Amino acid sequence: MELYAPGARVAHVEYGDGTVTRADEFHTIVDFDAHGVRMFSSPRVVLKSSAVPAPIKVVKRKRAARATAK
16 A cells, blocks of 8 residues: 655546545545545555646635625
8 A cells, every 4th residue: 555645646547637635544635637636545546656747726716795885
């Protein structure tokens, strides 16, 4: 069983390339470029190192609520 450090780029057969966000002996959490965040059982997941750079993610901000005049 290979544990990847947070921030490591990996590839999965079904989900493609992603970035490891957390990993311990029980669970590995990966934020995939095209499929979002997925959690796997660390002893069972098959991941390979990836050299594909992470895409730039656009963060959507919520607008502040307008104050209404009474």
